[in-house]
Amino acid sequence: MSNSKELLLPSALLESLRSIGYTLDTASADIIDNSITAKAGRISIRFLWNNGKPWIAICDDGCGMSPQELTEAIQFGSKSPNAKRDSDDLGRFGLGMKTASLSQCRHMTVVSKKGGALSAGEWNLDAMVSDGATEWKAHLLDTDALPKDEILSGLIAKHLAAIKSGTIVLWQNLDPGLGDPHEVDGEKRFSAQMDAARKHLELVFHRFLSPAFKQRKVTIDFNDTILEALDPFGSSIPARQELPIERIRVHGQVVTIQPYVLPHRAKASSVTEYQKHAGEEGYVHNQGFYIYRNRRLIIKATWFRLIPKDELNKLIRIRVDIPNSLDDLWRIDVKKSQANPPESVRRELKRIINKISGAGRIVFTNRATRLRNRKITPVWKRDVVEGRVRYGVNEDHPLVRGLLKDLPKAQVESLRACFELLNSTFPYDMYYADAADDKIEFENSGPSEDTIRQVGTQLVRALRAYGF
Ligand SMILES: Nc1ncnc2c1ncn2[C@@H]1O[C@H](COP(=O)(O)OP(=O)(O)OP(=O)(O)O)[C@@H](O)[C@H]1O
Ligand SMILES: [Mg+2]
Numbered sequence: 001m002s003n004s005k006e007l008l009l010p011s012a013l014l015e016s017l018r019s020i021g022y023t024l025d026t027a028s029a030d031i032i033d034n035s036i037t038a039k040a041g042r043i044s045i046r047f048l049w050n051n052g053k054p055w056i057a058i059c060d061d062g063c064g065m066s067p068q069e070l071t072e073a074i075q076f077g078s079k080s081p082n083a084k085r086d087s088d089d090l091g092r093f094g095l096g097m098k099t100a101s102l103s104q105c106r107h108m109t110v111v112s113k114k115g116g117a118l119s120a121g122e123w124n125l126d127a128m129v130s131d132g133a134t135e136w137k138a139h140l141l142d143t144d145a146l147p148k149d150e151i152l153s154g155l156i157a158k159h160l161a162a163i164k165s166g167t168i169v170l171w172q173n174l175d176p177g178l179g180d181p182h183e184v185d186g187e188k189r190f191s192a193q194m195d196a197a198r199k200h201l202e203l204v205f206h207r208f209l210s211p212a213f214k215q216r217k218v219t220i221d222f223n224d225t226i227l228e229a230l231d232p233f234g235s236s237i238p239a240r241q242e243l244p245i246e247r248i249r250v251h252g253q254v255v256t257i258q259p260y261v262l263p264h265r266a267k268a269s270s271v272t273e274y275q276k277h278a279g280e281e282g283y284v285h286n287q288g289f290y291i292y293r294n295r296r297l298i299i300k301a302t303w304f305r306l307i308p309k310d311e312l313n314k315l316i317r318i319r320v321d322i323p324n325s326l327d328d329l330w331r332i333d334v335k336k337s338q339a340n341p342p343e344s345v346r347r348e349l350k351r352i353i354n355k356i357s358g359a360g361r362i363v364f365t366n367r368a369t370r371l372r373n374r375k376i377t378p379v380w381k382r383d384v385v386e387g388r389v390r391y392g393v394n395e396d397h398p399l400v401r402g403l404l405k406d407l408p409k410a411q412v413e414s415l416r417a418c419f420e421l422l423n424s425t426f427p428y429d430m431y432y433a434d435a436a437d438d439k440i441e442f443e444n445s446g447p448s449e450d451t452i453r454q455v456g457t458q459l460v461r462a463l464r465a466y467g468f
Contacts, residue, residue, distance in 0.1 A: 031101065040166070043218060070112050076098055104174060107173040208296070259318045289320050313357050
């Protein structure tokens, strides 16, 4: 075999790893999965632009690896996907640490401590190419030499020296997509991407960051800033509705389904709170199922094409908990960011949506009914003619009635023509687009005091004229 062909191997694999489609968000989540599985209580993500030689490290205080375990773990396919896993294991394929890391960097180093023993290994793609590596094998490192590496020794001193066990995964020689040192805004891009990754992790691991009663808590920080749980179901909002939980059995395992209806804009305790739960993409986009595998979010806001995302269901979010024993059936991918419900579950999900999609509508229609039932004569009337809604000026409003009565006939006709013009040009499209956009607030503060006084005086006059 020609040597040049063998030299192509590392870069060829690197390209295939990139095509798996990891992003900084999914790659960092994959490394954190390992820390959580290793029972870490504290996970620190350190990162530095480092004058255009940026690096990212994920450090945990979990159970760590012995030299023997690290030697196995750093190889591709260290565990079979068919192996039985502990029920709280977030892994499946024996690949994540390597694939996730090498999708974001060309040099990954793992240092671990267990039973007082330190061990380390690395995949350094550029070194492999320049050394003419002919096989895919990780390079094990001499731990006595680690203090000579400034970045590693700093991380070990801060994150491993004082604890009994733990692991550091260091990414160097980062993908230029994370922030190209040759570009003027490289550093800005790097910090923006780190910021976006932090938000992603606040959502993906929210049930570890803010656990339910008796569940294990995990603290994660980004350069010492503690991550805050981002709960998509708005658990802290009193007006949120929790619909009855359903449990379905699949191959002897239980899938738990908990639907929620978030409060209508008018019921949320503040505009900030309402917008926080809208998320960056808004309520319409964020409706749907949220699939959790061992409390870790793997897929968010999808109806699995069972129903379309529409305006009236926008407040419905359904939590689905699946165990890792059903990975095969749900076709979980290596990145843990895709899953497909098996046919038997799809049927159940469809039944549940049909039952509750009305609940989201109820929040809207109840409110509309309440508005319609108020014993106040509205200025705007809503007519439904042959299923079509039409808004218009209400001629029964006392002020309007007074005007129509007092004005000379010719002016009454002009005024009616004016109303007709307003009614027929109501900007339905614009209103619909604004109402669907959760970031837009309607000005609803009402008229000024002076206007109210003037209108009030005229109203009293008009009512008197009617004999009130
Ligand atoms: N932070 C860590 N602490 C302790 N052990 C770890 C840590 N990270 C990885 N390991 C060990 O390395 C092994 C390989 O990890 P890797 O992420 O490559 O695969 P996996 O987690 O088994 O499966 P998956 O590909 O689904 O992530 C793990 O099974 C675990 O035994
Ligand atoms: Mg893993």
